[in-house]
Amino acid sequence: MALVNFAPRQAEAAHTAPLLELDRVSLAYGPVQAVRDVSFALRAGEVVGLVGDNGAGKSSLVKLIAGVHRPSAGRMYWRGHLYAPRGPRDALAAGIATIHQHLALAPRLPVWHNLFLGAERVRRSWLFGLPVLDVARMRQEAKAALARLAITVPDVDRPVGELSGGQRQAVAIARALLWNARLVIMDEPTAALGVRETEEVRALIRGLKAEGVAVILVSHDMQDVVAVADRALVLKKGRLAAQCALAGLDADRLAHLVMTAQAA
Ligand SMILES: Nc1ncnc2c1ncn2[C@@H]1O[C@H](COP(=O)(O)OP(=O)(O)O)[C@@H](O)[C@H]1O
Ligand SMILES: [Mg+2]
Numbered sequence: 587m588a589l590v591n592f593a594p595r596q597a598e599a600a601h602t603a604p605l606l607e608l609d610r611v612s613l614a615y616g617p618v619q620a621v622r623d624v625s626f627a628l629r630a631g632e633v634v635g636l637v638g639d640n641g642a643g644k645s646s647l648v649k650l651i652a653g654v655h656r657p658s659a660g661r662m663y664w665r666g667h668l669y670a671p672r673g674p675r676d677a678l679a680a681g682i683a684t685i686h687q688h689l690a691l692a693p694r695l696p697v698w699h700n701l702f703l704g705a706e707r708v709r710r711s712w713l714f715g716l717p718v719l720d721v722a723r724m725r726q727e728a729k730a731a732l733a734r735l736a737i738t739v740p741d742v743d744r745p746v747g748e749l750s751g752g753q754r755q756a757v758a759i760a761r762a763l764l765w766n767a768r769l770v771i772m773d774e775p776t777a778a779l780g781v782r783e784t785e786e787v788r789a790l791i792r793g794l795k796a797e798g799v800a801v802i803l804v805s806h807d808m809q810d811v812v813a814v815a816d817r818a819l820v821l822k823k824g825r826l827a828a829q830c831a832l833a834g835l836d837a838d839r840l841a842h843l844v845m846t847a848q849a850a
Contacts, residue, residue, distance in 0.1 A: 603666030605630045605800050606651065606682075606769060611660030612824075613646050620646035622824040623660070630768065633791060633801045635811030635832070637844050638821035644804050647821065648771050651802070652684040653677035665768075683762030684771040689754055693747030697739055698728035700746050701761050731760040734797070736789035751779045752786035759790055763799075770794055771802045776810055788814050808837035808844070820847045 604627035613621040621643045628634055636644050649655045651662070653671030662669045664680055671677045677684070691700050699706075702724050709720040728742045737756035739749065746757060755775055762770045772791070776784040784807075791801050791814045805811050811818055812832055818840060820828040827847035832840070 603663070604628055605632075605665060606669075607663040608651075609661045609663070611647075611650060611657045611662060613643075613650055613655055614658045615646075620824055621650065621657075624821075624824075624826045625660075626819060626826060626829065628769070628800050628802070630800055631795050631798045632817065633795050633803060633815045635815035635818040636802055636804045636821065637806075637808070637811060637818055637840075638827075639844075642821040643824040644821055645773060646824075648684065648773055648802070648804060651677070651682060651769075652771060653682075678765050678767075681766055681768040682771065683765055683767035683769070685755070685758045685762065685773065685775065687774045687777060689758050691746045691754060691757060694745050696743045696745055697732075697749070697757055698725045698742040700757055701728045701731060701764055703761075705765075727764065728760070731764050732756065734763060734793070735760060736793045737786050750783060752783035752790075755779075755783075755787050756790060759794065767799060769800045769802065771804070773804045774806065775803070776805065776807060784810070808840045812837050812840055818843075820844050822847055 606628040608625055610623045610625050611621060612619065612623055624647060636647065638644055646655070650657055653674045653676050656670070664682070669680065671680065674684070692703060695703070707720040707723050708717040709723070710716070711718040725742050732739045732742070735756050737752055739753050739756055746754060749757065759770065775787050779787065788810065791803065794801050803811065803815055812835055815832055817829065817831055819826060820843065828843060830843060
């Protein structure tokens with residue numbers, strides 16, 4: 587697979603390299619330059635808020651990292667090696683899980699099945715050794731994955747459609763954890779949620795960080811970003827206009843920074 591080129595970028599060991607590094611990455615949709623020359627690095631366990639106006643290029647940048655689109659220029663590195671995903675499956679296999687704004691969950695299927703959707707565990711049945719779904723194992727693993735999270739999803743047999751918004755985010759995150767994601771990208775996870783559920787999602791993000799998982803949080807909500815992120819990246823017209831550490835910064839200060847940041 588051409589996904590990861592095992593020639594290290596530098597002589598030093600991969601463990602000293604950032605988890606993810608973008609080096610002057612651009613994306614053009616025909617004449618539209620959605621992402622221009624963006625460079626940044628992300629470490630394990632770091633939570634980065636990706637902010638900027640509508641049309642700034644946030645989703646486009648996410649799609650490059652998630653393997654949905656390929657950069658028109660620049661390179662990406664994952665754990666010290668060249669990273670050139672040819673599709674979302676490559677990204678997932680590498681350990682990058684993206685949770686899109688409209689969660690790709692099946693509302694009628696139970697929680698456990700949603701966690702394994704498209705990657706169901708099978709076993710040989712006693713009848714002629716035919717493969718059948720290993721429901722018991724999937725229920726068990728689903729419970730274990732959900733137990734790692736801050737939100738309680740009471741019953742893995744409940745259809746996902748009956749869960750609260752926060753619980754659905756938990757199901758999407760548990761799915762990412764089952765794939766051993768080291769980076770979880772969340773696009774506007776709290777956009778449709780109430781106050782309490784928003785707080786639950788923030789707790790989920792803190793839990794991922796505590797496990798050493800890095801998070802890229804795309805959000806319009808500066809409160810979200812200052813509540814959970816270590817650092818903010820401000821995009822403007824496709825360019826990285828500012829990067830700032832968030833310690834001690836409140837939402838108003840961040841909003842002001844976003845407004846006044848100049849695209850180079
Ligand atoms: N599939 C596409 N084809 C053409 N232009 C697109 C496409 N997706 C996004 N764009 C354009 O790229 C720019 C960045 O969009 P987007 O990444 O969605 O920004 P954001 O997520 O910050 O709102 C916008 O000008 C948008 O109109
Ligand atoms: Mg967007």
